[in-house]
Amino acid sequence: xxxxxxxxxxxxxxxxxxxxxxxxxxxxxxxxxxxxxxxxxxxxxxxxxxxxxxxxxxxxxxxxxxxxxxxxxxxxxxxxxxxxxxxxxx
Amino acid sequence: xxxxxxxxxxxxxxxxxxxxxxxxxxxxxxxxxxxxxxxxxxxxxxxxxxxxxxxxxxxxxxxxxxxxxxxxxxxxxxxxxxxxxxxxxxxxxxxxxxxxxxxxxxxxxxxxxxxxxxxxxxxxxxxxxxxxxxxxxxxxxxxxxxxxxxxxxxxxxxxxxxxxxxxxxxxxxxxxxxxxxxxxxxxxxxxxxxxxxxxxxxxxxxxxxxxxxxxxxxxxxxxxxxxxxxxxxxxxxxxxxxxxxxxxxxxxxxxxxxxxxxxxxxxxxxxxxxxxxxxxxxxxxxxxxxxxxxxxxxxxxxxxx
Numbered sequence: 394x395x396x397x398x399x400x401x402x403x404x405x406x407x408x409x410x411x412x413x414x415x416x417x418x419x420x421x422x423x424x425x426x427x428x429x430x431x432x433x434x435x436x437x438x439x440x441x442x443x444x445x446x447x448x449x450x451x452x453x454x455x456x457x458x459x460x461x462x463x464x465x466x467x468x469x470x471x472x473x474x475x476x477x478x479x480x481x482x483x
Numbered sequence: 484x485x486x487x488x489x490x491x492x493x494x495x496x497x498x499x500x501x502x503x504x505x506x507x508x509x510x511x512x513x514x515x516x517x518x519x520x521x522x523x524x525x526x527x528x529x530x531x532x533x534x535x536x537x538x539x540x541x542x543x544x545x546x547x548x549x550x551x552x553x554x555x556x557x558x559x560x561x562x563x564x565x566x567x568x569x570x571x572x573x574x575x576x577x578x579x580x581x582x583x584x585x586x587x588x589x590x591x592x593x594x595x596x597x598x599x600x601x602x603x604x605x606x607x608x609x610x611x612x613x614x615x616x617x618x619x620x621x622x623x624x625x626x627x628x629x630x631x632x633x634x635x636x637x638x639x640x641x642x643x644x645x646x647x648x649x650x651x652x653x654x655x656x657x658x659x660x661x662x663x664x665x666x667x668x669x670x671x672x673x674x675x676x677x678x679x680x681x682x683x684x685x686x687x688x689x690x691x692x693x694x695x696x697x698x699x700x701x702x703x704x705x706x707x708x709x710x711x712x713x714x715x716x717x718x719x720x721x722x723x724x725x726x727x728x729x730x731x732x733x734x735x736x737x738x739x740x741x742x743x744x745x746x747x748x749x750x751x752x753x754x755x756x757x758x759x760x761x762x763x764x765x766x767x768x769x770x771x772x773x774x775x776x777x778x779x780x781x782x783x784x785x786x787x788x
Contacts, residue, residue, distance in 0.1 A: 414533045438504045442511065446522025447530075451515035458508045462501055469497040473490060 402432050406440070413444060413457075425464070434465040586631050587738040595629065595738040596620055601646065604731050609676055610654040612637070614737060617645045627701045627740045630729050635704040639739060649737070652698070652706055653680045653727070661706065662756050663723070665694035669756060672696065672706075675724070678731050682709070682723040686716070690723050699756050701740075 394402070405428050412421035425437060441461030445451055450458075511518040523530070536544045588595045598620075602613035616622050626639045628649045637651035652659055657674035666688045672680050684690060690712060698704035707727040714721040 410529055411533065411536070414529065415536065435500055438500070442504070442507055442518075443522045443525050445508075446511065446515075446518040447526045449515070449519050451511040451518050455508055455511060458504070458511070462504050462508070465504070466497065466501055469493075473493060476490075 402428070405431075406436070409437070410440065410444075429464070429468045434461070434468045437461050438465055583736070587629070587736060595740050596622060597736060597738050598622070598647070599736055600734045603734065604678070610637075610651040610657075610674065610678065612649040612651065612731075612734070612737070614647050614649060614739070615645070616739065617643045617647050619644050622647045622739055623742045625742045627704065629738045629740060630727070630734060633705050634728060635698055635701045635706060636727055636729075636737070647739075651678075651727075651731075653678050659698055659706075660700065662697040662699045663690065663694050663709075664697060666690055667760055669699075672725065678726060679710075680706070680725045682725060683720050684723065686714075686719060686721055688721070690721065694723070696725050 405424060409421055409424045409428060412418075412424055425434075428434075428437065438458075438461050441457040442455070445455035445457045448457075450456060535541070536547065538544070584597065587597050596616055598614035598616035600612050601615050602611075604610060604612075607613060612628070614622075614628075622639055622642050624639055624642055627635050628637050628639060630636050635652075637649045637654075639647050640650040641648040650657065652672065652674055653676065654674040655676040657680075659672045660669060661672045661682060662669050663682060663684075666684075668684065668688055670682050670684050672682045675681050682690075682696065690709060692709050692712060694709045696706045696708065698706050707725045709723040710726045711724040712721065713724065
């Protein structure tokens with residue numbers, strides 16, 4: 394990862410935080426998608442847990458965390474599937 | 484072989500991360516207060532920034548907030564506009580309908596019956612109307628038929644249970660005494676047919692196109708205007724041709740008055756003609772509001788002293 398990519402990753406990560414905090418859910422979802430494709434969904438997991446803690450969601454249902462775990466599993470599965478197809482074609 | 488082991492390693496790592504995260508979430512579920520406190524500490528810089536964005540009066544947050552509030556306002560106003568446009572169309576329709584019905588009913592002056600025109604001169608012998616109200620609705624033979632507030636167009640000549648026939652003033656052979664405003668003369672009007680009546684006057688009376696033709700025996704009763712003048716100096720009479728203001732084909736609702744609106748006595752008709760002449764100099768809407776002070780001055784005994 395270059396310095397520029399690192400800056401992009403940090404900016405996007407902060408953007409995701411503020412978009413969800415400002416209730417721009419759709420834009421936040423789009424940013425999550427971009428971040429997942431460009432980098433990895435694994436780093437979004439602690440963010441989801443912290444956001445759930447911040448909003449007190451652990452008293453009821455930690456929606457962000459559950460969604461983040463599901464999204465992480467889905468994205469990794471898709472990523473490995475795509476890699477398998479790519480390697481078979483190569 | 485190496486690819487296979489890499490894949491399995493990645494899969495195992497993914498599963499391990501998912502299990503670890505799930506464990507943390509479950510721990511958070513059991514210790515929500517501790518997680519909230521820890522999250523509040525971690526999020527404190529973001530919280531401060533978020534508060535700054537939401538509440539600060541600096542340029543950027545204000546710009547963002549104004550934009551958001553303006554967008555919300557625009558959406559709300561657009562919705563309101565749509566609702567109002569629909570409402571205004573409905574209101575306008577009801578307003579027009581209300582005005583038309585009030586006009587037809589003579590608005591508080593006398594009791595009239597609204598009737599729809601179901602046959603006109605193109606389907607009936609000329610200068611007759613058939614209306615959809617009859618004896619059952621209180622229509623009487625001889626009752627005047629109005630279009631609008633005071634335009635009288637004819638008289639009911641036949642009534643059945645549920646319909647009636649109206650003979651228009653323009654029916655050939657129909658005679659009526661009219662008062663012609665302008666030259667202010669009383670004359671006779673004869674129906675000519677074809678939606679036209681004729682007023683005959685002696686030579687020398689200055690009639691003009693546009694002079695109003697009143698039917699003083701019907702209250703209120705304006706029939707129409709002089710539309711054409713036939714004046715040959717060699718003839719002893721001149722003729723003014725009168726046409727109603729409204730085309731007969733455009734009539735679809737009329738109002739029927741009572742027989743009592745037709746005056747029977749000559750004195751009554753004379754009185755109406757006189758009052759019509761006497762009120763000619765009154766220009767509606769042009770007056771000074773001095774009556775109150777005058778009344779006070781005359782009624783106050785202190786002023787007299």
